[in-house]
Amino acid sequence: MQQTGGPEVLRLVEAARPEPGDGEVLVRVRAAAINPIDWKYRRGLMPKQLPAVLGSDISGVVESSRSERFATGDEVFGLAASGGYAEFAVSSAALLAPKPAGLAHEQAAALPVAGMTAWQALFDVGELRSGQSVLIAGAAGGVGHLAVQFARVAGVQAIGTASARNREFVLGLGAARFIDYAGEELAGVHGEVDVAFDTVGGATTETLLDTLRPGGMIVTIAGGAPEQAAAERGVRAQLLVMSPDAEELGRIGGLVAAGEVEVEIAQVMALADVAEAHALSESGHTRGKIVLSLD
């Protein structure tokens, strides 16, 4: 990307392979996933030095290594430092985990940002334990659909919100209850849940506060935390910015490889179709993840 703008600013160009430094590896990318932050950078909503290769989530094969953690030929997944929408990406070994053999590259690439964000929201910030409850706003999205399943695996009861077409999908992930945000009132969930996980932002955020039990917590990832409104209601509010953790990512990959959690892939597209992939993601109604395949 040479300039910010619409999806058309994404161009496929020939570029030199990035060079790994000490502690880094060069990965031959086999699949890369789209995250909303990618098109936020593209649109200039968040600062990024240009020209840039966008994309964080990758899965691929180590081409060369300057780290003792990985050797040439290892299959890895994680975050790309040099940009993931590329045939080759450089990454710190600390941002990568070994890819479980049972996981396809498309599945593995879908996990890093969405998986670690969902995990950290529920368990690190939300400190949810078995027997507790969580309301997940945006339960059909990249982050939300993993959060519903992580909750189920941990014995946490999840209530998921999405539009009506995603009702069966969200319940099928293991949500105990589904709320159609367009047709139903959240008022039916009043003073009830331990944690509200807000992956939607905007006007949705404050509507979630009344679902919390006294002392409960809203964890937001898509906008500022409503600290004052939360304090007025006797609940807490916290913004989560995901911190990469390769060990945690490895555990998430293990859950998917074991079949305990499923990654929903809305569409696999070619790298050359990245502009179309961005337009789809930007529409705000992706079910699960959009993945670019470089095979």
Ligand SMILES: NC(=O)c1ccc[n+]([C@@H]2O[C@H](COP(=O)([O-])OP(=O)(O)OC[C@H]3O[C@@H](n4cnc5c(N)ncnc54)[C@H](OP(=O)(O)O)[C@@H]3O)[C@@H](O)[C@H]2O)c1
């Ligand atoms: N802070 C961080 O570290 C961090 C990390 C990851 C992501 N994020 C941010 O978190 C947000 C979500 O990311 P994502 O990857 O999950 O996005 P996504 O996959 O694009 O989310 C799409 C989903 O949102 C649902 N949705 C849209 N409006 C909704 C509403 N009003 N109520 C409930 N669901 C609604 C859609 O369901 P329907 O089609 O049924 O409407 C769709 O399934 C983005 O803004 C992203 O940038 C932040």
